Amino acid sequence: MTIQAGAAVADAATTPPRPARRGFRLGVGRWGLAIYAIIALVFLLIPIAYTIAFSFNDSRRTNIVWRGFTLDNWLTVCNSQGVCEAFGNSVLIATVSTVIATALGTAIAIALVRYRFRARAATTLLLFLPMATPEVVLGAGLAAQFLSAGVQKGLGTIILAHVMFCISFVVVTVRARVASLDPALEEAGRDLYASPAQVFWRITFPLLLPGIIAAALLSFALSFDDFIITNFNSGPVVTFPKYVYTAAARGIPAEANVIASAVFLLAIAIVIVAQLTAAARRKRMGSTS
Amino acid sequence: MAFGAFATAAPPTEPAPRRRGLIALWLLLPGLLYLAVFFLAPLIALVMTSLQAPREFGDIGQFDYAFRWENYLEVLDGYWPHVLRSFGYAAAATVLALLFSYPLAYFIGVKLRRYPLWQALALTLVIAPFFISFLLRTLAWKQVLSDEGPLVTALQAFALLPADAHLTGTPFSVIFGLTYNFIPFMCLPIYTSLERLDLRYVEAGADLYAPPASTFWRITLPLSMPGVVSGTLLTFIPAAGDYINASRDFLGSTDTAMIGNVIETNFLVLQNYPAAAALSVVLMAAILILVSVYVKRSGTEDLL
Amino acid sequence: MTHKFDEAGADLQLDGITKRFPGFTAIDDLHLSIPAGSFFALLGPSGCGKTTTLRLVAGLEEPTDGRVLIGGDDVTATKPHQRPVNTVFQSYALFPHMSIIENVAFGLKRRGVKDAATRAHEALALVELDHLAQRRPSQLSGGQQQRVALARAIVNRPALLLLDEPLGALDLKLRRQMQLELKRIQSEVGLTFLHVTHDQEEAMTMADTVAVMNKGRIEQMGAPEELYELPRTAFVATFLGQSNLFTGPIATASASSIVVDVAGRRLEVPRDRAQRHTGEVTVGVRPEKLLLHTEEPAPAAGVNILGPGRVVDVSFSGVSTTYLVAVPGVGVVTVFAQNMVFGPVVNEGAEVWVSWRIEHGFGLSDEPGAAVRFDADADTESIAQQRLQQLEAEAEGA
Amino acid sequence: MTHKFDEAGADLQLDGITKRFPGFTAIDDLHLSIPAGSFFALLGPSGCGKTTTLRLVAGLEEPTDGRVLIGGDDVTATKPHQRPVNTVFQSYALFPHMSIIENVAFGLKRRGVKDAATRAHEALALVELDHLAQRRPSQLSGGQQQRVALARAIVNRPALLLLDEPLGALDLKLRRQMQLELKRIQSEVGLTFLHVTHDQEEAMTMADTVAVMNKGRIEQMGAPEELYELPRTAFVATFLGQSNLFTGPIATASASSIVVDVAGRRLEVPRDRAQRHTGEVTVGVRPEKLLLHTEEPAPAAGVNILGPGRVVDVSFSGVSTTYLVAVPGVGVVTVFAQNMVFGPVVNEGAEVWVSWRIEHGFGLSDEPGAAVRFDADADTESIAQQRLQQLEAEAEGA
Amino acid sequence: AQGGNEPPKPAEDKSDSDKRLVWANWPGYMDEDDEGNYPTLERFIEQTGIDVTYNVDVDDNNTYYAKVRDQLALGQDIGADTVCLTEWMVARLVRLGYVQELEHDNIPNIKNLTPSLADPDFDPGRKKSLPWQGGFAGIAWNVDELPQGLASVSDLWAPELKGRVGVLSEMRDTIGVIMLDEGLDITDFDDADFEKGLDVFREHVESGQIRNVKGNAYLEDLANGDTLAAICWSGDITTLNAEEGREKWKFAIPAAGGTIWNDTFVVPIGSTRKTNAETLMNYYYEPEVAAEVAAWVNYVTPVVGAKEAAAAIDPALAENQLIFPDDETLSTVHAFRTLTSAEEQKYGSDFQSVLLGA
Ligand SMILES: Nc1ncnc2c1ncn2[C@@H]1O[C@H](COP(=O)(O)OP(=O)(O)OP(=O)(O)O)[C@@H](O)[C@H]1O
Ligand SMILES: Nc1ncnc2c1ncn2[C@@H]1O[C@H](COP(=O)(O)OP(=O)(O)OP(=O)(O)O)[C@@H](O)[C@H]1O
Ligand SMILES: NCCCCNCCCN
Numbered sequence A: 001m002t003i004q005a006g007a008a009v010a011d012a013a014t015t016p017p018r019p020a021r022r023g024f025r026l027g028v029g030r031w032g033l034a035i036y037a038i039i040a041l042v043f044l045l046i047p048i049a050y051t052i053a054f055s056f057n058d059s060r061r062t063n064i065v066w067r068g069f070t071l072d073n074w075l076t077v078c079n080s081q082g083v084c085e086a087f088g089n090s091v092l093i094a095t096v097s098t099v100i101a102t103a104l105g106t107a108i109a110i111a112l113v114r115y116r117f118r119a120r121a122a123t124t125l126l127l128f129l130p131m132a133t134p135e136v137v138l139g140a141g142l143a144a145q146f147l148s149a150g151v152q153k154g155l156g157t158i159i160l161a162h163v164m165f166c167i168s169f170v171v172v173t174v175r176a177r178v179a180s181l182d183p184a185l186e187e188a189g190r191d192l193y194a195s196p197a198q199v200f201w202r203i204t205f206p207l208l209l210p211g212i213i214a215a216a217l218l219s220f221a222l223s224f225d226d227f228i229i230t231n232f233n234s235g236p237v238v239t240f241p242k243y244v245y246t247a248a249a250r251g252i253p254a255e256a257n258v259i260a261s262a263v264f265l266l267a268i269a270i271v272i273v274a275q276l277t278a279a280a281r282r283k284r285m286g287s288t289s
Numbered sequence B: 001m002a003f004g005a006f007a008t009a010a011p012p013t014e015p016a017p018r019r020r021g022l023i024a025l026w027l028l029l030p031g032l033l034y035l036a037v038f039f040l041a042p043l044i045a046l047v048m049t050s051l052q053a054p055r056e057f058g059d060i061g062q063f064d065y066a067f068r069w070e071n072y073l074e075v076l077d078g079y080w081p082h083v084l085r086s087f088g089y090a091a092a093a094t095v096l097a098l099l100f101s102y103p104l105a106y107f108i109g110v111k112l113r114r115y116p117l118w119q120a121l122a123l124t125l126v127i128a129p130f131f132i133s134f135l136l137r138t139l140a141w142k143q144v145l146s147d148e149g150p151l152v153t154a155l156q157a158f159a160l161l162p163a164d165a166h167l168t169g170t171p172f173s174v175i176f177g178l179t180y181n182f183i184p185f186m187c188l189p190i191y192t193s194l195e196r197l198d199l200r201y202v203e204a205g206a207d208l209y210a211p212p213a214s215t216f217w218r219i220t221l222p223l224s225m226p227g228v229v230s231g232t233l234l235t236f237i238p239a240a241g242d243y244i245n246a247s248r249d250f251l252g253s254t255d256t257a258m259i260g261n262v263i264e265t266n267f268l269v270l271q272n273y274p275a276a277a278a279l280s281v282v283l284m285a286a287i288l289i290l291v292s293v294y295v296k297r298s299g300t301e302d303l304l
Numbered sequence C, D: 001m002t003h004k005f006d007e008a009g010a011d012l013q014l015d016g017i018t019k020r021f022p023g024f025t026a027i028d029d030l031h032l033s034i035p036a037g038s039f040f041a042l043l044g045p046s047g048c049g050k051t052t053t054l055r056l057v058a059g060l061e062e063p064t065d066g067r068v069l070i071g072g073d074d075v076t077a078t079k080p081h082q083r084p085v086n087t088v089f090q091s092y093a094l095f096p097h098m099s100i101i102e103n104v105a106f107g108l109k110r111r112g113v114k115d116a117a118t119r120a121h122e123a124l125a126l127v128e129l130d131h132l133a134q135r136r137p138s139q140l141s142g143g144q145q146q147r148v149a150l151a152r153a154i155v156n157r158p159a160l161l162l163l164d165e166p167l168g169a170l171d172l173k174l175r176r177q178m179q180l181e182l183k184r185i186q187s188e189v190g191l192t193f194l195h196v197t198h199d200q201e202e203a204m205t206m207a208d209t210v211a212v213m214n215k216g217r218i219e220q221m222g223a224p225e226e227l228y229e230l231p232r233t234a235f236v237a238t239f240l241g242q243s244n245l246f247t248g249p250i251a252t253a254s255a256s257s258i259v260v261d262v263a264g265r266r267l268e269v270p271r272d273r274a275q276r277h278t279g280e281v282t283v284g285v286r287p288e289k290l291l292l293h294t295e296e297p298a299p300a301a302g303v304n305i306l307g308p309g310r311v312v313d314v315s316f317s318g319v320s321t322t323y324l325v326a327v328p329g330v331g332v333v334t335v336f337a338q339n340m341v342f343g344p345v346v347n348e349g350a351e352v353w354v355s356w357r358i359e360h361g362f363g364l365s366d367e368p369g370a371a372v373r374f375d376a377d378a379d380t381e382s383i384a385q386q387r388l389q390q391l392e393a394e395a396e397g398a
Numbered sequence E: 001a002q003g004g005n006e007p008p009k010p011a012e013d014k015s016d017s018d019k020r021l022v023w024a025n026w027p028g029y030m031d032e033d034d035e036g037n038y039p040t041l042e043r044f045i046e047q048t049g050i051d052v053t054y055n056v057d058v059d060d061n062n063t064y065y066a067k068v069r070d071q072l073a074l075g076q077d078i079g080a081d082t083v084c085l086t087e088w089m090v091a092r093l094v095r096l097g098y099v100q101e102l103e104h105d106n107i108p109n110i111k112n113l114t115p116s117l118a119d120p121d122f123d124p125g126r127k128k129s130l131p132w133q134g135g136f137a138g139i140a141w142n143v144d145e146l147p148q149g150l151a152s153v154s155d156l157w158a159p160e161l162k163g164r165v166g167v168l169s170e171m172r173d174t175i176g177v178i179m180l181d182e183g184l185d186i187t188d189f190d191d192a193d194f195e196k197g198l199d200v201f202r203e204h205v206e207s208g209q210i211r212n213v214k215g216n217a218y219l220e221d222l223a224n225g226d227t228l229a230a231i232c233w234s235g236d237i238t239t240l241n242a243e244e245g246r247e248k249w250k251f252a253i254p255a256a257g258g259t260i261w262n263d264t265f266v267v268p269i270g271s272t273r274k275t276n277a278e279t280l281m282n283y284y285y286e287p288e289v290a291a292e293v294a295a296w297v298n299y300v301t302p303v304v305g306a307k308e309a310a311a312a313i314d315p316a317l318a319e320n321q322l323i324f325p326d327d328e329t330l331s332t333v334h335a336f337r338t339l340t341s342a343e344e345q346k347y348g349s350d351f352q353s354v355l356l357g358a
């Protein structure tokens, strides 16, 4: 279509004013998504709200029916048999597994991005497989292995199992970070008289840190929340999910809700504090300009 | 933000690999050895177990090493509906989780970019389910969805659900549970992709006459594909092997049993280890085949 | 909504456009009118609002106030994809998941053009990249990417093409070649080009009209020669090319000229080339208009003479040689001399005089005392200033 | 291992350096010697191996063959952190997790220098960024980042400073200021600078010695004027500034000069300014050395004359005006004329002659028929070529 | 994974130095006060100084066995020093050598063991096991929803109960009461009889009549209303009602008869605290203690003299047929016959196939 510029100019006078349409554009597009997001987040929180609410239930042995509000469950969490012990075990297992898996996985991630070696494809497959293997298979396979090796199941075997399935997740998480790390930075470090070790600790490591922290958090969460693999490999040791599973058969005590709620609230608090500090720092930085 | 990093977005520029040799070896060796001992070896043992035969005159749960490949025929014959059902449920849950997560991830990753505090908070709420035990939140849903729970009561009050119908123990509740439980695994990788999405591409699309929907399909979505792919994998794979949601003690019933439940029953109740192992191998193989086809077709092969 | 894809360009009019970001006014009541088919260059220091202006025109940013008219239509409320405008982005913004040819064909396909592929190939051929059509953007060099961005925009033959530093990544040689090409496309197809650049030479050689922008406002606008030869503010005089500026009180003013007293020397400027005729005034002259003399020239009507001074720096730059002459009490004067012969005409340390014809001088509108200020990077400015002062001091001492 | 941190610079010698990447030879038997305290500029098209050369010197890349000597010591096998060399990276490579001051102090701290902080602040003050010392790199503009990179390297007073396009991100004005500053630091401290740039003017104004690199080899090297006035190859003649090139067989050759027959016109070049004296030869002259005549000049000894031709393009670029003159049978000739007066001397379409003094011509060493080729972007070259041919054809037709 | 060929060796007893004991048991199997404490157990701890950890860990015989079998096969600690499992499972443990021999000298009160239970075929002379509680499997219903009540297993198949019926994952109880309802003899049957019972079961699972099949967790479905009626264990309903604070559910032995079973103490092979376990058994074989437990859990006590002791607490208690069944009651319940391991494998897997919907 060809329209003469001149003709178009002539139309200018008849062009209607515009503000009304702009208001509409602001309205639906922007708020529609926000409203959806709020609803979605509320939906995600339903079972959490339920869990928190029932941590205040004045229950007896089962915690299914609302029987009234009480703070007792919170005040005497550890009175209920095994809850706290199970929780303690879970924290211990998750911490140790996380440390080991993060160290092993980070090393692999660095090697994968920065070095070309022959078995690269095989290595990648070996790392992908555990993520592609259903937990029942992992749990059952490892359990059989421990059995035939005559290993006594307990904290040790749980940790061994957890490290196994966390490594891959750590590698994926850290790898993305390593790949986005500009090698020129390490070169600049070397150029500025830093020895290889100094380059690693002063440049590579701090720059990977956010990725490593993310990997560690993920690893912790996966370990802390794992039931299936743990169930196959824990022997007599009770972890928090295992406790919940067993307790589910006879009604979960409100103390379990208390623990779960506490973990949740703590996590939220940590994030908020961290973010507020970061925001404050940003603000401070900004104002020095 | 913490969990953000697990999208397997192809790195922008894989720097030229330098120096081979010892350092790489030392970095790789501990982790790979670990996986060899605690993942590969059990896997091989599992394959061997899957070929075992019952011990002659043995008690329940006693088997001997053999090469009884009929185990595979038997489990496939007996349980093929469960295999199909598992993949069906997992696929449904994956699609639902994707539909649920994408707009949410988009909102958090793109719209909240300018408000880091809100972004972090919203992200925390997405991963919040991680902090409440998987089992507890599933049980919570079970209570919410139970016949005398608020949802059924309300639906029946509005005659949206027949009076004798229920939600728990149905395929609906199992798929619902799977969807819910894996939403964080879907949402986070997509978020990561979108959070890195360079909005200038979207602007360039608009500049080149693509209306918003077209910009979404041709630019935003393809650019976030790595996140979508890793999200769908992180949802589909564990969902296909899950046995908690479909368990009769949680959201399932007898007609919702998935392959994970079959494996669990054979392993834990019937002490039929070869059958459990054979099923595990079948499940894994099926997943690997599906995943590799999917990854090939979605064009994000550099998965890990 | 139908698009207008004029084979000829459309004219652009910005009507009192203001753009405020939270806490920052990027564009301040901007009025601009670019006739159809012209090549308009927007010049200005980093952060002055050039990109923002282009984004407002493309519809990627909504103005806080004012109207945008393209071809006479008010498009202020129109979405970007509905505007007959294409942009070559400062950052290219090539779609990384599409091949080069898909990138170039993108706009055509969105508009349902039938022979999109053929046209895209033609456009690629135009930027001499058709042999790379199947590659991904990441497989191209920066310069090649920039050319793809150009092809992707040009292929749509938009009524108005916005170019945001489209040649910034190219080396001088390639840059000059692409300039020729751009200019050819523009004049052949008759599109309207709005070109943002920080390369003044580029702006001046290519554009019909050049606007110098500073802090969200157009400081001066006109044909390149006009702008260059008669800058109205110190900002324009120093941003667009170099200038020797001298400030002093008006000594005498006649109907035809004004005379400024600069440290006892009288510098004359034609009245119609001076913006202000009273008080403290800054006058200037371009370095290439100066003549170097090794002996004191005889005073002559129509010529300003400064000197004696000492040559404090001689630097060869190929086509010409730059001489810095420190004139006590006046400062350092820059002189360009085309290298019509080999080697410098005078050497460092020589005593020289400079002269220029009165009609080459210009008088600025700046208020006395209001320092020439630059936006973001003003601080580095002072480095050079210090250096000059230092040179001057040395010269004085010598 | 002790470092040498000379208050004065060290000399650098590259001895038959070759660098092969898998399937690609980036540097080919490179010999280079840079005396201590000099400012050496390396110029060349994109991808010719400049950055690779710098990386080899810094030790960030190992040569496939050859030796690197700094201050006479063979450092080929030495690790980067042990070499008294610092680099200002093309991409800055500022540490994003450290503040500006920490970045600058990094090298000093690694060497255990005591008053690292003080010195770092001094270096920052030098680039006028001390007030931003506490910021993170991401909070600075591109130009500011580049200056930090400079400070980070300079603060170490390395014997040898490698600069990889250190001013690429700055606009012209800022760039010129930083050039002055760099030059001052270099001459004050007496460091040896190895400066990579694609800005020829920058190279020529700043460097003592300029080397033009092409495809991994040094094509020509020398003082800026020398290189500019007497290029030895077509590559150098066209890469470093512009040139008018004419090819033809030798008509006559005397002891003092050679005469080339170009489409029937005889162009004379002094024998000592010509690389080859027999067969098909390419001769050239710089555009600023040409004079435009509106009437046929009388043939005179010592002057080459071409014409009549027609002015096909006049473009104003501030300091000077560029005229393209199409001479039938010869091609398009480019003429620069400094704008000593307002407006063009002649207008498009005018009939003109061009002349230049014989001693301004040069004869190239290129084999006849071997086209002037450029590395990666050779293809765009042809765009301009086409364009010229087109103009020429038009002129011919007229 | 496979059971070892050699039966494992019992662990060395360290009870003298280690005054602790872990006891794994089913839910609702211990007397409880309002604070959730276990009075009889606290008294035991006080008396003997043995620190008992009471774990409510058993929901289902099979799943519990699955959890511990690896350790049992290796002779390792399973996390419990004594556990109460149902006789047929105890029979398996005895057969495989997974339990320790009891020192009757440490359990003088064994004299109070009901004579009919003293010499079972799987453990002649009770050398390795000792009954804890017995009970019946029958039917229960929600009185609010089904005021008319239920009389037989067939009543569970009424259309209005579709999708609201729960049954036990304990094959012997669920198939047992169904077989009885079909007029079959569960003390003596063949494969065909079993098939008949299973077919009925399968039909109602597939039709959706049966909502869920669970271990002891069936109580939750009753509590939250997912099921209105269920095949269940006798004493549990009393406990559930106690919690609800009223008689919301009722239990009955079906017209065609219920099953009877015993849950039995054993000391797993890996326990190092056998003597402590024996001391505990001895304590719970005191008639007074047994009566106190019985009064709360409402299961059949194997302790002679408990009835008298109960009468002393509350005469009505002594008449409770769930605790002290008379011959008439006992004539309505039957014990599922012992299965060979081949039968157990086959019936078990058939039953599980139904549960898996296969
Ligand atoms: N979203 C925003 N919020 C706040 N300020 C902004 C925003 N976008 C741009 N600005 C500011 O507006 C001013 C103009 O920016 P613009 O990008 O138009 O500059 P420019 O002239 O294109 O500079 P350059 O030559 O560096 O590209 C800058 O000072 C910038 O900091
Ligand atoms: N690791 C590598 N493997 C293969 N080729 C490489 C590698 N690094 C560089 N090259 C090639 O070596 C040549 C020289 O690269 P170099 O970076 O030195 O160019 P340059 O002169 O600095 O270019 P520019 O001006 O674009 O920065 C290029 O053609 C490049 O493609
Ligand atoms: N609440 C205690 C239930 C005990 C059930 N024991 C299982 C017996 C299986 N026949």
Ligand SMILES: [Mg+2]
Binding pocket: C050, C051, C052, C090, C164
């Ligand atoms: Mg810009």
Ligand SMILES: [Mg+2]
Binding pocket: D050, D051, D052, D090, D164
């Ligand atoms: Mg380079």
